[in-house]
Amino acid sequence: MAVTRRSWTGWRFAGPFLAVFALVYVAPIAYSFYLSLFRTRLIGGTTFVGFDNYVQAVGDPQFWSAFGRVALFLAVQVPIMLFLALLAALAIDSGRLYGTGFFRISVFLPYAVPAAVAALMWGFMYGAQFGLVGDLNDAFGLSLPDPLSAELVLLSIGNIVTWEFVGYNMLILYSALRVVNPSLYEAAQIDGAGQLRIVWAIKLPALRGALLVATIFSIIGSFHLFNEPAILRNLAPNAITTYFTPNLYAYWLSFAGQRFDYSAAIAIVMGVITMVVAYAVQLRGMRRGALS
Structure with a gap:
């Protein structure tokens, strides 16, 4: 009986x-x-169609347009965001930054702002007719480009996301730097290594695992992009379509088009793609020893 009780302890x-x-x-x-x-039809009601919704999703040009947009967003925004987070983490860890505590909380503070509030705040600053950009144009006679135009809106969203999550990724990287053995720095200084050499030979190798984790989180977040375009769409309806991102496409299919079944297929296909890409990045990082 004692063995039985012990075997159930973990399950409890x-x-x-x-x-x-x-x-x-x-x-x-x-x-x-x-x-x-x-699949639900106006005539015939709900019928079982097997994997027909998935076949339709694979051949849906709007879905692939949305996917290509977030893939471009990932390829450009994520490296910039992680690079800025790395610079901030290294600056704080260097011990030479004046006002380290204030700098750290200032960089991290945007992450505490809800995504909806951040998108609205930046959206009204971006406005060429009603916001900061428009006020600058009127006050100084400028002709600044409209950040909410179709050509620039993805870049504008990238700026918002970067502003929101640099501090979060900085905290991940800074936490990894704090566990580095101080004796390594002392030994490097005794050998005459400068700060750049210490960063290159000690700090960056120590950050491989943290960078991999931050990269995976950022990849997942990029593929899940929804809040910012959904909110900015009210300010830029001509630039942000209903299929601007896969998640926004699934949302409009479900709640505006009443196509819950096809929306579910889109969401699952996107979930599988996200899982595969994230796992491939993790596997590549493990092979390089980032998590060893």
Whole structure:
């Protein structure tokens, strides 16, 4: 009996988490997959169509247009954001930055601003007719380009996301730097190594694992891009279409088009793509020893 009681001890600890995990994670995914196997028509009602919705999604030009847009966003915005976060983390860890505590909280503070508030705040600053850009044009007789135009809106969204998440990624990188053995710095200084050499030979190798984690989080966040374009669409309806990002496309299919089944298929396809890309990046990082 004692052996039996010990064998159930772990399940008692893990049981509450597993129950909540199944309820809020596994069950919605399972229901979405079930929903994606059906199609609702005005005539004929709801019918089982198997994987027809997935076949339609694979051949949907609007879906691939949205996917290409977030892929471009990822390729440009994520490296810039992580580079800025790396510079901020190295500056704080150097010990030579004046007002380190104020600088750290200033960089991190935008992450505490809700995404909806950040998008609205920047959206009204971007406005060429009603916002800061428009006021500058009127006050100084300038002709600044409209940040909410179709050509620049993706760049404007990238600026918002970078402003929001540089501090979050800085904290990840700075935490990794804080666990580096100080004796390594002392030994390098005794050998005559300068600050740049210490950064290159000690700090950057120590940040490989943290950079990999931050990269994976950023990849997932880029593919899940929704809040900023959804809110800015009210300010720039001609620049941000209903299929601007895959998540926005799934949202409009579901709540505006009442195509819940096809929306579920789009969401699952995008989830699988995100999982594959994130796993490929993680596998590549592990092969390079980033997590060793």
